[in-house]
Amino acid sequence: MTTDAAGQPLIPQPPATVAALRQAIKQIAPAALPAFTQELDQAADQARHGSDLAPLQRFVAQWAVYVHIQRHPDVAADLRHWEDTAESGDAAQARHAASRIGHILDAAHAAVGLPAR
Structure with missing residues (x-):
């Protein structure tokens, strides 16, 4: 996994959705996929128990930042x-x-x- 001579990212930044981030991680950082899945499960459980989407929003934001960094x-x-x-x-x-x-x-x-x- 390298960038081209112009320092372009490995892949375009995906939309900040669980499915798009999962696909990006599969491509650029497959070793992080178990952590992604575990943290998604935890965020979903917290969201269900608290009847609040904030845990899922934090999860998506955190992994969007992670993907952005790993793309470079x-x-x-x-x-x-x-x-x-x-x-x-x-x-x-x-x-x-x-x-x-x-x-x-x-x-x-x-x-x-x-x-x-």
């Missing part, structure tokens, strides 16, 4: 790098890594039309 292998690699640094670095490195992670997530939220975290 360079961005996904940067995110993994900063997550590793936050986990294994000293306090200053962890703060810097958290800032970089925040920038990546904010950009992804904006790209899929969601407010910043």
Whole structure:
């Protein structure tokens, strides 16, 4: 899974629906499919018990951001790098890594039309 010379995403950003996100994950991050399914089941259960769609809306938003990032292998690699640094670095490195992670997530939220975290 690579981008072309112009750095184009692997696939177009899918609509923010469960079916479209599932299909995108199958294509670009198949290892994440079990987590997607488990979290979908949990969100559906929470929505049923609370008679509220908010858990499903949060689920779709979270996975739309995930797909947006994974569509860009360079961005996904940067995110993994900063997550590793936050986990294994000293306090200053962890703060810097958290800032970089925040920038990546904010950009992804904006790209899929969601407010910043």
